[in-house]
Amino acid sequence: MRRVQRLPQTQPKVHLSKEARALLTTQRRQKSRVFRAALDDAWFRIDESVKTIASSHHKSIRRVQNDLYMGHAALRYKRTKSSPWNTFCWKKHQQARDENSQESSGKAVLQDLLHNYGDEYRELSQDKKDHLVQEYDKNREHKTKGVRTSSKLKINDVTQTLKAIENELTKLRCRTGVETIFYTMRGSTDLALRGIIFATEGVDDFMESTMNIDNQDLVSKMEGYAIQGMRGAAKNHQDRCSKLRSAIRHIINQKLQAITGNPKATMQWVDYWHNIVQCYNIICEGWPSTVPFKNLSEASSTLPELKMLLDKWQSGSIEWRHLEEAEYEQLLQERLEKIESGEIIERTRRQRSDKGKKCARTLDDPSTHHRKKVYKSAAIINSDEEHDSTPRTPSLDTSTSTSAPSQDIAETSESTSTSTSSASGTASTSTSTLSASGAALTSTSTFGYDPGFPNIV
Structure with missing residues (x-):
């Protein structure tokens, strides 16, 4: 049999004057002081009795206190099981606060819940009640052990x-x-x-x-x-901020790689639209509006905000989500409108540092190429010792060349080279002979130089 709680009886509210409220407050404080004094006096007498009993019976004070059950209050277990009705009231209060509705406060809230949501609570199934209890327990645990953000x-x-x-x-x-x-x-x-x-x-x-x-x-x-x-406080603060940013970047990239299936995917803050949204068709959802969505080094430098971001990524409040085709088209249209209005400026490539300057040379124009200096000389030079005794002459230039045609050139060749230069440097004779089977070539050149003549012939 299910019992229905009876509605509370409403009583008319009495408005007291300022003097009456002050007198009532004074009386309450006086009663509280008298009550506390009576308790302290009782505890003092109990302590004295404990000491007397312990000394007369040769027992420790702790033994006497335990025998008197003075620590029984610490042995009692607090009621930690949540009530479904309390969790239901908590949920309705959360919804009303999220909607910013102007409702009554204090005891009037319970009356409104009984009048407006009593039937709704009775129609709830046991599974929904259990779900409400679990949600409330998680919220209470987070409120008790959660990090304070401000x-x-x-x-x-x-x-x-x-x-x-x-x-x-x-x-x-x-x-x-x-x-x-x-x-x-x-x-x-x-x-x-x-x-x-x-x-x-x-x-x-x-x-x-x-x-x-x-x-x-x-x-x-x-x-x-x-x-x-x-x-130093400043250095410690910077180190802690740096560690938190590293942890946030790691979890962002880890979840990005998990949703994309690409083990090399990393977050691109500057090219977020092109390299993340368009490339993988995903979007970051749940980012708080109080923190700018950009590189963490520029977004925030306070520990509470960085801790809040890390907690949200770890709890799943911020996550990566795949985009539907209609959502992507809508986001693309909004981005194009912002680009046209100038709210978003597209990132372009940086210009070359030598833009507008004339190049010294181009590879396509052969006239600007530097020609490599080529040195040409005979491979073998034969010098004759007989010309070392040649007398000086003002000018002497003799060249004799004999060539005989040959139909066949043998693979073997013989070459002799002799070069003689006088100590005075006035005469030089060079003879070159190339002989092969079926071919003969003889070339003799003589150059003379006399320091007394200005020209070289």
Whole structure:
């Protein structure tokens, strides 16, 4: 049998004056102080009784506390199972917030849910309820363990957590007499948080009086050590940003290679449209609007934004998706319109540095080629020693050449070369003889030179 929750009874709202609200607040605070004082007095008496029993019976204080069940509250298990009705209300509240609807707040929200969505909840199947519970559990886990993206959220989380810890340690000291010292400092430069020191009353002056260590100096040194060993906050920030960018680029290329099937595919930020969208017919979907879609070195230099991008790629909020033909045509038309309006400027090739300059020479014009100097000389020169004794003559030029035709030239050849030059350099005789079977060629040339004559003949 399914029970239906009865609708709450509505009561008229009473509007109090300013003086009445102030008086009511004062009374509530007074009652709270009296209640806390009574509790502290009770705990003090209990502690004294525990000490008396322990000393009279030769037992430890811990043994007496355990026997009195003073730690039973810590042994109780908290209720962690989510209720389907609570998850349903959470889902409706999320939808209303996404739609930015102006609805009532506080207790009126539950009344509206009962009136408007009570029947819808009763019609839900068990599978849908289980799905809502799983979604809520994932959201709660992310809210509890997720990374805070803004400095304000980080500072609020740290402040509230430390306040709760200090209250629990103070109560623990009252219950058990345990003394505690703890230090808290930031571990990165992107968090504007001062060092926090907490010590219970019994050890408040221990570090300064006994250890001769100033608490603020100790916290400053610990903070410097936490920020990468005192090497400098700026360098540490740059290194962390560089590591995050490398991790983001790696996961982008990894998922791009997986969807394209090309193990060599890489992200092209400048030619994203031509080399990614047109080449593979895919598009990057889910990129946050707060971060420009361009190279990560230019897009962002803050750690929270880079961590957010890495978390979104890892969780699948940002992913590569194949385009339908109609989607591609629509994107192409929008791009052409932006190009015509000047919003997008097409990237062109860079011009040559020597554009407009006249070249020194061209390979097609043979007249501009440098001619290679050719040296021609006889392969073999024969010199005759008889001409060394030839007397000087003003001018002498004798050339004799005898040639006999031959029908056949044998493979064997004989060549003799002799060259003689006088010490005075006034006469030179050269004789060359080539003989072969069936062929004879004789050439004799004599050149004379006398320093007394200006011309060479």
